[in-house]
Amino acid sequence: MALPSSRLLLLGVTAAAWGAVGAALVSQFHFDMQPCPWCTLQRLIFLVIGLLTAIAALLPTGGVRKALAWLATLMAACGVAAALWQHKVAALDTMGCAQTLADKILSKLGLFDLAPDVFAPTASCAEASVDLLGVPYALWSLALFALLGLTTTTLALRRHG
Numbered sequence: 001m002a003l004p005s006s007r008l009l010l011l012g013v014t015a016a017a018w019g020a021v022g023a024a025l026v027s028q029f030h031f032d033m034q035p036c037p038w039c040t041l042q043r044l045i046f047l048v049i050g051l052l053t054a055i056a057a058l059l060p061t062g063g064v065r066k067a068l069a070w071l072a073t074l075m076a077a078c079g080v081a082a083a084l085w086q087h088k089v090a091a092l093d094t095m096g097c098a099q100t101l102a103d104k105i106l107s108k109l110g111l112f113d114l115a116p117d118v119f120a121p122t123a124s125c126a127e128a129s130v131d132l133l134g135v136p137y138a139l140w141s142l143a144l145f146a147l148l149g150l151t152t153t154t155l156a157l158r159r160h161g
Contacts, residue, residue: 006061006065006155006158007057009151009154009155010053010054010056010057010065010069010155011053011054011057012151013049013050013053013072013148013151013152014049014050014053014054014057015050016144016147016148017046017047017049017050017053017144017148018046018047018050020043020046020141020144021043021046021047021050021118024039024043025117025118027137028122029117033128033130033137034121034122034123034127034128035121035122035123035128036086036102036121036123036124036125036127036128037100037102037103037106037121037125038082038083038085038086038100038102038125038128038138039086039121039128039137040102040106040111040118040119040120040121041082041102041105041106042079042082042083042086042141042145043118043119044105044106044109044111044119045075045076045078045079045082045145046079046144048075049072049075049076049079049148049152052068052069052071052072052075053068053069053072053152055068056068056069056072056155066155066156069152069153069155069156070152070153070156072148072149072152073149073152073153073156076145076146076148076149076152077145077149079141079142079145079148079149080142080145080146080149082102083138083139083141083142083145084138084142086125086129086138086141087129087136087138087139087142102121103121106119106121
């Protein structure tokens with residue numbers, strides 16, 4: 001059985017990463033599951049992973065494509081760290097999680113003003129700690145970041161295309 005092409009896998013990573021943001025927005029606006037700062041930071045990371053892999057998919061095989069795959073892997077590792085922090089630390093903070101590293105990053109990038117519907121946190125981390133099918137949302141996010149990171153690492157290590 002032939003392995004999927006690198007381009008197809010890159011496009012799959014793009015779709016999964018951007019689909020995660022779409023699912024988060026549906027959860028927010030249709031099911032009233034409001035995001036915390038760590039939630040919105042993870043949205044940004046998913047969008048960046050999708051952008052990197054979309055650009056890589058458009059390029060011919062070679063060094064630049066591999067470099068973009070490695071950057072996507074690095075971003076996925078950042079996403080794993082953010083999801084872990086949200087689950088293990090921030091979600092347990094009953095006093096809220098305002099002015100955390102997540103807030104500072106999004107604020108410095110101007111994303112609260114640029115796209116408030118996507119990036120403005122509207123809940124504390126404790127309030128945003130909800131389950132989907134009995135599993136905390138942050139762990140779903142962590143699992144997807146890990147899967148995307150494994151996929152982009154595999155692509156970066158491939159000898160051809």
